[in-house]
Amino acid sequence: MQSNSTAAGTDWRRVRVVLPALALVVAVLLYAVPSAPIPPGPEAERPPSSQLGGIGAIVLDPGHGGLATGTTGPGGISEKKLTLDIAVRLRELIYRRIGLQVFLTRESDHDVPLDQRTEKANNWRGDLFISIHANGYRLPDIRGPETYFLSASASDQIAREVANSENAGAAPTGVEASARPPDPSLQFILWDLAQTQHLRESSMLAETVQANLNNLWQLRDRGVRQAPFRVLKGATMPAILVEVGYLSNHQDAALLADPFFRQQIAEALFRSITTFRDRHAALVGASPEP
Amino acid sequence: MSPRRSNFPARVALIAVSIVVVFGVLFLALNRLGNPAGPEPQVTPDETLPTIDPAAEQDGASDPLAAAVQTERVTLQLFLVDMLNQRLMPRYRRIEAPMTIPAQAQAAIERLISTREVGFLSPLPPGTRVREVWVSPGGIAYVDFDAGLTETLAQSSLAEIYAVYGVIGTLTASFPEINKVQFLIAGQPVDTMTGHLDLSLPLGPLADWLY
Ligand SMILES: [Zn+2]
Numbered sequence: 128m129q130s131n132s133t134a135a136g137t138d139w140r141r142v143r144v145v146l147p148a149l150a151l152v153v154a155v156l157l158y159a160v161p162s163a164p165i166p167p168g169p170e171a172e173r174p175p176s177s178q179l180g181g182i183g184a185i186v187l188d189p190g191h192g193g194l195a196t197g198t199t200g201p202g203g204i205s206e207k208k209l210t211l212d213i214a215v216r217l218r219e220l221i222y223r224r225i226g227l228q229v230f231l232t233r234e235s236d237h238d239v240p241l242d243q244r245t246e247k248a249n250n251w252r253g254d255l256f257i258s259i260h261a262n263g264y265r266l267p268d269i270r271g272p273e274t275y276f277l278s279a280s281a282s283d284q285i286a287r288e289v290a291n292s293e294n295a296g297a298a299p300t301g302v303e304a305s306a307r308p309p310d311p312s313l314q315f316i317l318w319d320l321a322q323t324q325h326l327r328e329s330s331m332l333a334e335t336v337q338a339n340l341n342n343l344w345q346l347r348d349r350g351v352r353q354a355p356f357r358v359l360k361g362a363t364m365p366a367i368l369v370e371v372g373y374l375s376n377h378q379d380a381a382l383l384a385d386p387f388f389r390q391q392i393a394e395a396l397f398r399s400i401t402t403f404r405d406r407h408a409a410l411v412g413a414s415p416e417p
Numbered sequence: 418m419s420p421r422r423s424n425f426p427a428r429v430a431l432i433a434v435s436i437v438v439v440f441g442v443l444f445l446a447l448n449r450l451g452n453p454a455g456p457e458p459q460v461t462p463d464e465t466l467p468t469i470d471p472a473a474e475q476d477g478a479s480d481p482l483a484a485a486v487q488t489e490r491v492t493l494q495l496f497l498v499d500m501l502n503q504r505l506m507p508r509y510r511r512i513e514a515p516m517t518i519p520a521q522a523q524a525a526i527e528r529l530i531s532t533r534e535v536g537f538l539s540p541l542p543p544g545t546r547v548r549e550v551w552v553s554p555g556g557i558a559y560v561d562f563d564a565g566l567t568e569t570l571a572q573s574s575l576a577e578i579y580a581v582y583g584v585i586g587t588l589t590a591s592f593p594e595i596n597k598v599q600f601l602i603a604g605q606p607v608d609t610m611t612g613h614l615d616l617s618l619p620l621g622p623l624a625d626w627l628y
Contacts, residue, residue, distance in 0.1 A: 191572075195612055198573040206573075241609065260613075263573040265538060269503055275574075278623055352625045354578055357608060357615035368613075370574060 181411050182404040184228040185221060186253035188358060189214040190260035193238035198263030200374030204384050207236065210259040212386075213371060216393035217257075225401065245361040249321075255332065255400065256366035258358050261383065263375040270376035271349045272340035275368040276329035277322045277360060278353035321363045328365035332403045336369055339395040339402075344372070365403075369396070488513050491521050495529045496586030496627060497537040498579055505583055505627055507590060508534060518594050522558055523550040529587050540583025542569035548604065556596040557619045558588050564603040567610055574613040581614055582626040589622050597621045 189210035191197035197206025211233070218229040230251045232244040239247075248256045262273065322329070333351045341348050359366045371392050372379035382388045491514050494507040510532065514524040530541045546563035553559070570576055581600065588595045597619035600607060608617050 191612060196572065197612070198571065241612065260574060262575050263571060264575045264579075265571065266498070266500055266503065269575070278625070354574070354613075354623070354625065355615045355620060356574075356613055357617075358613075360615055368574075375573075 181407055182227065182254045182400075184230065184251060184253045184255075185400060186230045186232065186248040186251060186256045186364075187214040187217055188232040188244050188248070188256065188258040190258060191238065192233050192236055195238040198261060198374050200261075200263070200380035200383070201377065202380075202384065204374060204380060206261040206263075206374065209261050209371070209374075209383055209389070211236070213259050213389050213392055213396075216390055217259075217396050220393055220397040221400065224397070241357045242361065244358050248366075249361065249363050253362075253364050255403070256359070256362045256364050257336075257396065257400075258356070258366070258368040260368060260370050262370040262373045264373065265375070267375055267377065270373045270379040271344050271346040272337065272372055273349045273370040274333040274337040274340070274351050275354055275356060275359075275370070276333045276351070276366070277326060278355050321361045322359055322366055325362070325365045328407065329359075329367055331406065332365050332399070333367045335402050335406075336367060336396060336399040339399045340369070340371070340392070343391055343395050486515050489516050491524075492591070493525045493528060494587060494590040495525070495532055496540065496583045496590070497529075497532065497534065498540050498583070500536050500538060505540065505579060505586055506537070507586065508532070508537060518592055519549075519551045519558075522552065522560075522588055522592060522595065523547050525587055525591050526550065526560060526584060529583060540579040542566070542571075542580075545569065552592075552595060556594060557599055558592075558595045558597070559599045559601060560584060560588075561601040561604055567602055567607075570610055572611045574611070577609075577611040577613045578626060580610070581616065581620065582623060585620055585622050586627045590627075 189207070191207040191210065193207075195207065197210070199205045214231055218231060221227050221229045228251075230247070230253060232247050233239050244258070245256075262269075330351070337348070337351045356368050359368060372383055374380050374383065490511055493510045493512060495510055496505040497508050498504070499506040510528055512524055512528055514521040526541075526547050530539055530543070530545045530547075532539060545566050548561040548563055549559075550561070551559050566580075570580055584600075585598045588598055598621075599619040600610070600616045602610070606617060608615065610616060
């Protein structure tokens with residue numbers, strides 16, 4: 128009996144050792160769970176906004192900046208300056224006329240990595256994302272505006288990669304698996320899928336923008352197109368990329384060098400936003416601004 | 418000594434193990450909820466990035482085996498920029514190339530860079546160097562360009578789109594064994610070449626840009 132009670136005492140001492148150890152394991156597990164990758168842009172961070180037609184905050188992304196000049200045109204005109212100029216003009220229009228929140232991914236001449244631009248937009252809980260660029264190419268005849276949204280095939284492809292990797296227990300590709308740190312792999316897949324659910328709205332916004340810019344240029348439509356633009360991929364909101372003409376074309380470059388024309392581009396983008404907001408309101412059943 | 422008493426340490430151990438297992442399962446389940454895509458995928462050996470053998474980069478002419486490499490005639494579809502229609506269009510070429518798909522794919526891209534035809538432009542800047550091409554069993558061609566490409570390629574979205582889809586169109590149309598292309602610069606994966614397209618994943622052909 129004595130020996131038994133001693134044995135039991137020893138057991139309870141073991142339990143006293145095991146229980147804190149278990150508590151430690153539980154604490155570590157509980158700590159580790161929140162660090163699991165989460166989709167970008169937590170709901171809780173949405174700022175209060177007028178939410179007219181579901182559109183309360185607009186994120187404008189002036190392309191390039193700093194050492195990343197982008198494309199350049201005659202007379203030293205550069206894409207990075209042009210895009211910031213148009214973004215600032217557009218911000219003024221939105222603020223003054225409809226009072227929506229407007230965020231710029233950069234306010235000055237410095238480069239912001241592409242993923243950071245999208246991250247900012249998600250953290251600001253933007254309802255629309257418009258990336259502004261100017262194009263250029265070796266063929267000087269190419270001119271006119273173009274509007275892009277994320278290629279469906281790019282997002283389909285990612286969805287298939289995810290499915291394949293789940294089925295086969297394999298990474299999407301050898302390159303990602305070997306060249307990226309292992310932990311964020313799923314996070315970047317979620318990031319890549321973020322825009323997929325907004326493709327229809329992004330397409331609608333792109334069509335509206337392209338139509339308004341075509342009215343300004345009065346040229347043969349270069350059309351809305353799809354491509355796997357990195358800055359659009361992680362956006363958790365309708366997102367487009369606008370190319371406001373070709374700096375490699377003399378006529379476009381002359382137009383873009385003119386502040387009056389840049390103001391007209393801003394006006395065309397502003398009209399597109401209000402049109403999209405009204406259509407969006409009709410779709411979601413909210414009443415648009417009177 | 419009753420059996421009950423003698424089992425006591427074992428029962429404590431069993432309870433401890435059970436708690437650990439329960440929390441382990443809970444942890445995995447919660448983690449899975451946080452990741453709709455499921456657990457982190459494992460790498461299959463056949464999809465890992467092959468290491469580049471420095472010897473393989475040397476000029477084949479000095480290699481006594483190179484002279485013995487068997488070749489065959491291959492029909493290529495090179496996607497060149499049609500200057501009139503301002504789009505990528507396939508142009509057919511026949512070349513003599515070694516009898517392996519990676520070697521033929523590399524020859525195809527080199528031909529894409531060097532080819533000349535009135536009314537057409539190469540989508541890649543003149544002088545672009547291809548370091549190596551290899552093809553995974555899954556049909557992904559890994560195309561490794563010299564670092565010079567990031568400097569010579571015009572910093573615009575159209576230049577990047579033409580370069581990327583010119584290569585993708587050429588390889589996927591010329592070789593049924595290839596269905597996607599992963600771009601590398603100086604042996605490393607890149608997020609983008611000019612700050613526009615996402616090149617971190619292998620890309621397949623896109624109807625908007627080919628034909
Ligand atoms: Zn740009």
